[in-house]
Amino acid sequence: MTVHFIAIGGSAMHNLAIALHNKGFKVTGSDDVMFEPSRSRLAKYGILPQQEGWYPEKITVDLDAVILGMHARVDNPELLKAQELGLKIYSYPEYIYEQSKDKLRVVIGGSHGKTTITSMILHVLNNVGKQFDYLVGAQLKGFETMVKLTDAPVIIIEGDEYLASPIDRRPKFHLYKGNIGVISGIAWDHINVFPTFDSYIEQFRLFIKTIQPGGKLIFSEDDTVLSEAVAQTQADGIVEIPYTLPKYQIKEGVTSVIAEGNVYDMHVFGDHNLLNMQAARLVCEQLGIDSDSFYKAISSFTGAARRLELMGKSDSTNIYKDFAHSPSKLHATINAVKTQFPDRGLIACMELHTFSSLNKEFLSEYAGTLDAADMAIVFIDRKTFEQKKMEPYDGSVLRTAFANKKVLFFNDPTALQEHLENLDIEGKNVLLMSSGNFGGIDLGALTNKLLKKFE
Incomplete structure (x- = not known):
């Protein structure tokens, strides 16, 4: 070929x-x-x-x-x-389907958690020695590429809801025709393509209808918008499998899952990651992996790239970077760190970078998302406004949108870096969140400089 x-x-x-x-x-x-x-x-x-x-x-x-x-x-x-x-012209999701149409296809969709759920499944399958193909949206530790296509009988696909190609305006995850579908949750995104929340929700209703006859839909019943969408969608012959949080405990900064009388210590933490883990467990169950084998394998999972990734730590401080940028991801990530370390303060710094997040009409969706942080910082590189040909705005607009008068605003990366380097971080965790690159700030070097204060 x-x-x-x-x-x-x-x-x-x-x-x-x-x-x-x-x-x-x-x-x-x-x-x-x-x-x-x-x-x-x-x-x-x-x-x-x-x-x-x-x-x-x-x-x-x-x-x-x-x-x-x-x-x-x-x-x-x-x-x-x-x-x-x-x-014959294909979009890449079309060609993934072309190469996997004779396989069992697992498609993971949702506004948040897709990469983490997919990564968890791949980690477990790899750990137990299963043969599988995959498509995942991040470079994972232990996997040379983000796509693998072989003669394996199953493929795990991260199903993005964005458009397939310039000439195919269908969302990517509509094209995979999964035998097993997962939806982690629904929170409005990509407003340049889906200008209303209902038009966005509709893409998930359509996704459910693409699941093949006799297939399974695994979904978070904790998400009321998603549960309503599932209830409203007529998909005959599909088995619905809802999931919720597992039983767990937090002791001395370590989260453990309790299942069938056993306690499994985890590297990852936060309700959103525990929900992601439940979705991954149910998929693995469909692939013949029992609960004990799953939890033993997932206990060595340290997280997907840039998803609550620990950059460095001291006895009293952890510094994380995270891909969080949408309101739902921001809220989940901040609450996860605060819950895991209730006795530490939290400095949360996030960058608004995507078209949706920068849009003035969408900004109010961020109301309250930074409230749990002890210090909240929002950064928008002034060059981003220029590149996206958008009218810039100042900190007062952001503080109103976030409904938080204490939000600090920076639009210059040098000024932001100087501010972060001079912070007193003892007894506090630092959370750096962006789908961009903070205007080119070297987060590794910043982490080292902050932690040197403890030497």
Whole structure:
């Protein structure tokens, strides 16, 4: 098979390209801009384009498939050439389905927790020696790529609700047609695509209907919006499996799950992670893994990349970074740290970075999300407003939206870094939350500088 990738440098795209190369496919591709780690990883496998840019001459009738990335535009010259030649053009979720249509497909959806649930399942399957393929939205420790495609009988797919491609406006997770579907929760996101909350909820109703006859739907019954959506959706022949928090305890900063009379110490903590764990356990149960085997395996799980990732610690302080950026993720992550360490103060610093989070019409969704923090800091890089062509606003707008008069606001990374470096963090935890990069601040170096105060 010969496959060409338009916009091969994307996070998911370059991983799929590597997976197909490893499967023996002939892979070519193009992109107009390449960043790390995509560039180095494609070069390692010998499939890095020789030059950046779009080259219609690469598109010929000899191609078995063209895979179109979200980064490409509808007027992309390679896309236009492929359409002119009548070639089969796939989005990457379509091609994942094409490669897995004869497998048992597990699709994990939800506004939050998708990556963590998927990572937990992969960790356990790997631990117990199961053969499986996967698609996950983060680079995981112990896994070389974010996509694996082999002859394994099952595939675990993180199902994103964002659009499939520039010419396919369906959410990605509608295209996988899962045999087992998971929904972790529903909290409004991607308002540039789904301008009303109901239009967003509708995508999950449609997802439920894509689950194949005789399939299973595993969902959090603690989420009232999700439970209502499940109740309102007619999906004949689907077995519904709700889940809630397991029994657990917290002693000396360690969370333990109690199941069937056994106590299992965990590295991860927080109600949201315990709920994620329950979803992963139920999926693994469907795949033939008993409860004791699951908890023994998951006890060594240290978390998905950038999900409550411990950057460093002293006797009285932990410093974490987290991918949290949406209101529901922000609230869950802050409450998790406060609950795990009730005797410590909490300095919570978050960056507003995505189009949805920066939109003035959406900002009020953040009301109350920082209230549990002892010091709340919000950062917006002024360059982000310029890049997204949005009108900037000041701290007073943020304090009103967050319903918190104590919120500190920074729009310059140098000023933010200076403020953080001078904080007294003894007896406090520090939580750095963003889907961006805090204007280029080196969080590792910042962590080291803060912890040196204890030497």
